[in-house]
Amino acid sequence: MSLGPYASFIVTSYLLVAAVVLLLIVWIIADYRRQQARLKEIEASGITRRSGRSAADVR
Amino acid sequence: MLAAATAILLAIGLYQSAMAPDDYQQGATVKIMFIHVPNAWLSMFVWSVMSVAALGTLVWRHPLADVAAKAAAPIGAAFTFLALVTGSLWGRPMWGTYWEWDARLTSVLILFLMYLGLMALWRAVEDPSRAARAAAVLTLVGAINIPIIKFSVDWWNTLHQPASVLRMGGSTLDKAFLWPLLVMAIAFSLLFITLHLAAMRNEILRRRVRSLQMMQASRVSFTSEAGAGPKEIGAA
Numbered sequence: 001m002s003l004g005p006y007a008s009f010i011v012t013s014y015l016l017v018a019a020v021v022l023l024l025i026v027w028i029i030a031d032y033r034r035q036q037a038r039l040k041e042i043e044a045s046g047i048t049r050r051s052g053r054s055a056a057d058v059r
Numbered sequence: 060m061l062a063a064a065t066a067i068l069l070a071i072g073l074y075q076s077a078m079a080p081d082d083y084q085q086g087a088t089v090k091i092m093f094i095h096v097p098n099a100w101l102s103m104f105v106w107s108v109m110s111v112a113a114l115g116t117l118v119w120r121h122p123l124a125d126v127a128a129k130a131a132a133p134i135g136a137a138f139t140f141l142a143l144v145t146g147s148l149w150g151r152p153m154w155g156t157y158w159e160w161d162a163r164l165t166s167v168l169i170l171f172l173m174y175l176g177l178m179a180l181w182r183a184v185e186d187p188s189r190a191a192r193a194a195a196v197l198t199l200v201g202a203i204n205i206p207i208i209k210f211s212v213d214w215w216n217t218l219h220q221p222a223s224v225l226r227m228g229g230s231t232l233d234k235a236f237l238w239p240l241l242v243m244a245i246a247f248s249l250l251f252i253t254l255h256l257a258a259m260r261n262e263i264l265r266r267r268v269r270s271l272q273m274m275q276a277s278r279v280s281f282t283s284e285a286g287a288g289p290k291e292i293g294a295a
Contacts, residue, residue: 002087003087003090004081004086004087004088005086005152006086006087006088006152007087009088009091009148009149009151009152010087010088010090010091012148013091013094013095013144013145013148013149014090014094016141016144016145016148017094017098017141017145020137020140020141021137021250023137024133024134024137024254025254027133028254028257028258028261029257031258031261032257032260032261032264035261035264035265035267035268036264038268039264039267039268039271042268042271042272042275043271045275047271047274047275047278049267049271
C-alpha cells in the first residue's frame with residue numbers, strides 16, 4: 001500500500017485521531033477511578049447514602 | 060459488549076480504509092475522508108443529542124438530561140477538534156491551504172468554540188441546577204449553528220465540497236469509498252455511545268460525591284452548633 005507524496009498528511013491525520021480517542025478513553029477511566037476513590041473516602045468517614053447502598057454502587 | 064463491538068467495527072473500518080483504492084483525482088489522500096467525515100458528522104450529532112437533552116432539562120426538568128448533556132460536551136469537542144484538524148490536513152494537499160475563512164470551516168470552528176464555552180459554563184457555575192438551566196439555554200441557541208453548518212456548502216461559495224453522501228438523490232460516492240466510510244461512521248457512532256455512557260456514569264458519581272460532601276458539611280455545622288468540635292464527626 002503506497003500512500004503517495006502526501007503520506008505525511010494521511011499518517012498524521014490517523015495518528016492524531018488515535019491519540020485523541022486514546023486520550024478520551026484514558027481520561028474517562030481516570031475520572032471514574034477518581035470519583036470511586038472520593039466516594040470510598042467519604043463512606044469511610046461514616047457518611048452513607050439514605051438508601052443504605054454503597055456510595056460507589058452505580059447500578 | 061458495546062466496547063467490544065466498537066473495537067471490532069473500528070478494526071474492520073480501518074482495514075477497509077487501508078484497502079480502499081486511490082481516488083483518480085485525490086490519490087491516497089482520500090483515505091483522510093474515512094476519519095474526517097465520521098468526526099464531522101459526530102460533531103454535529105453530539106450537539107443535536109445535547110439539544111434534545113437541553114429540552115429535557117428545561118421542559119421536563121429531568122436530572123439525567125443535564126448529566127447526558129454535560130457528559131457529551133467534551134466528547135463532542137474532541138470530535139469537532141478532530142474534524143477541523145483532519146480537514147485542515149486534507150485541505151493542504153487538495154486546496155493548497157490549511158485554512159480558509161469560508162462558511163463551512165468557520166461555522167465548524169464556531170461549533171468548537173461553543174463546545175468549549177459550554178464546558179467552561181458548567182465549571183464556572185457552582186450550583187448544578189443553575190448551571191444546567193444556563194447550559195441548556197446556550198445549547199438550544201447554539202443549535203441554530205447545526206443547519207448552518209450542514210447547508211453552508213449550498214448557501215455560500217466555499218472551498219469545501221457539497222454533500223456527497225447524505226443528500227437528496229442518494230450518494231455520489233463510489234461503493235469502494237462508501238462502504239469503508241459507512242463502517243467507520245457506525246464505528247465512531249458506537250465509540251461515542253460507549254464513551255458517553257461511561258462519562259454519564261462518571262458524572263452521576265461526581266454528583267453523588269457532591270451531595271455526600273454537602274451531607275458531611277451539614278453534619279459538621281450541626282455538631283459545631285451543638286457544641287461538639289468537627290473532629291468528632293469522623294466517629295459520627
